[in-house]
Amino acid sequence: MPYRIFVVDDDRHYARMMSYRLDKNPDYRVKVFHHGEEVLAQLEEEQPDLILLDIMMPGLDGIEVLRRVMARYPDMLVVMVSAQGVIDTAVEAMKLGAYDYITKGQDDLLKLDKVVQNALEKVNMRRELETLRGEVTRRYGPDGLIGESPPMQRVYRLIQKALRGDIPVAIQGESGTGKELVAKAIHYGSSRKHGPFVVVNCAAIPRELMESEFFGHEKGSFTGAHSRKIGKFEQADGGTIFLDEIGELDLDLQAKLLRALQEGEIQRVGGNETIAFDARVISATNRNVVEMIRAGKFREDLYYRLFQFPIPLPPLRERGQDILLLANYFLREYTKAHPEFKGKRLSLEARRAILEYAWPGNVRELKSAVERAILLSDEDEIRVEDLMLAGERVIAPWNERMTLAEAAEHNFAQVQPRAPSEGTPGGDGEAHPMVSGIALGHDEEEIVSLEELKRRAVERAYRLCDGNVDRAAVELGIGRATMYRLLKKYEITT
Known part of the structure; x- marks a missing residue:
């Protein structure tokens, strides 16, 4: 099945360059839009696998378009395209849910290929998971297996x-x-x-x-x-x-x-x-x-x-970004069954609260909380108070500069149990595929700092995965954003 990609940029020359480069791949089907209003109207008829969205546009700018897309299609993959001088705006876009961003320039078209490839590998993973859970979902309705962590x-x-x-x-x-x-x-x-x-x-x-x-x-x-x-x-x-x-x-x-x-x-x-x-x-x-x-x-x-x-089966508190995937899924399914609530969406603060909460009742509790919040909310935007989450938190509130994805991965890291050793209850005696021989470097006589062990593990995983950041992050059990931060921190060339 070909991948559908929307390019949205009022700079017709640059949009044409991106489209021309992407069209070289026979697996891509590219559509170009020059105004935010155009792509929002098209989304009512067709949802692509990926949107490349310019930030600086007349009328509806890219940030506002992104905000509306995330409110209506929270699982959509959006890569922001920014001019060199608006990096801060690109960071704001990541907080709103953008998958990644690239800057404009001839050299950055090379990065475009890698970013698009990484995003579409995520689409591939979603398709594979959908195939696996499809029979259950079709036969038993909306509460199928959902999660990408x-x-x-x-x-x-x-x-x-x-x-x-x-x-x-x-x-x-x-x-x-x-x-x-x-x-x-x-x-x-x-x-x-x-x-x-x-x-x-x-x-x-x-x-x-x-x-x-x-x-x-x-x-x-x-x-x-x-x-x-x-x-x-x-x-x-x-x-x-x-x-x-x-x-x-x-x-x-x-x-x-x-x-x-x-x-x-x-x-x-x-x-x-x-x-x-x-x-x-x-x-x-x-x-x-x-x-x-x-x-x-x-x-x-x-x-x-x-x-x-x-x-x-992992408890919900250990599933990182899956928590928001499930919350948005339950929101969509409930409003689909009850059209009078159409337009309801989770506020940024509500999404943060959902990620921070420990969910002792797991997916069942999350589903009940979302449906209850829909009924309690008086506005289209569901507030923290509507969720009525009075119980235990996983961690204290995070740095406000974190994106939701980073916050989810941070919480995920906080609650990960230690891997059971061989012979202990619950242990299978099998080392994680990307840990054995990576962090320790096969040298039992060498004393190495924990920071150096981490650097070696990240570098080895990145090399073994042929530079595929998403795959290396999955194998290491960390988030994509965390993987990028570590690659930059340790000056590992991407």
Whole structure:
């Protein structure tokens, strides 16, 4: 699919030069506009993958156009084009949400190629993620998997690998992180997608009815059993059974579940018939199952049966810029379903507050907060007070000169847990691909300052990624803006 690029510049000569340079790439489809009003009108009909927007224009200048674009299309990638003397204005544009900026000049046309390439790699990533979550979103509505942060990219890669086989998957994460959505993504992306997807909430079913819920029962097998009931495992035959909150099962039922999984067959309560089933098992929990095993509350043999392919889900507070992606997504979806609220948007202060908040209830809490704020706000712009975020903050408010993207990455860095060492609960014993052999330089006898270790890691990542800043930033687990700052700080040539 070709990339659609809008060039917006009242300087017809420079706009023509940019267009001519971009048109050399057969994968680009370029449209040129000379006034801000023109491109805003066109956006009503068509949204491009990238906008190259001049700052100094008559009528609506680039900053005002950017402000309106971000209010209406907050995920749009916009690169600002500035004259040499308006760098401060370009910095202001970055605060408003611009992806990057370049300055005008013959030499800077060379930088144009790299900036456009980096931006379109981000478009590529979005397209790949959209393909992965498309089946879930189409089938189950708007609450699909959303996120582009390094932690979520790792989740997407694990989901893709889980599709290769049929072994049991265990999804671990706090409440509200989207465990069921991951289970659906695996089911509907697998060879079992045409079979049933059966959900069992182990925390919501009374203990005395759980066995019947799992395996079914025969008529008259106990008081109240007025007819035969088909259990969830039978219902899931040929598809997937999702055991949510598996940590809530009592030990007696854990033993029966283990036997059913080992033998691939069950018996209904009160029945003698052995019934074979073929269902992939995906389980989920927000509890530390290793600690439960130590406390004698979870069977170790069942753990090894269920947790063959673990997928850890990050809490929302560790997902950086994803927080704003999700907030804007929920805002759009709610106003789309309720047209009377069309035009609502998050103020800059509200977006900052959203990034600063710790979100103990994760994505579920964010969705509720945005929808509540829409109802509470009296103006088109949603204020901080409308969000009613009275709980814990991740960090203190940041420097006002930070862009929102930088603030998100700063918060993200503040809450990152230490990587578990090999052999510790939660550790997989695998070093980060861009850490092993980079920071330490393979020389155990050399004593190096922490600052020098950081410089080496940044430089090595940049070289190994062939100068691709976005890819190097992802591999190092930092934001793109942070990567640029470090490259400049350590005078690493880009």
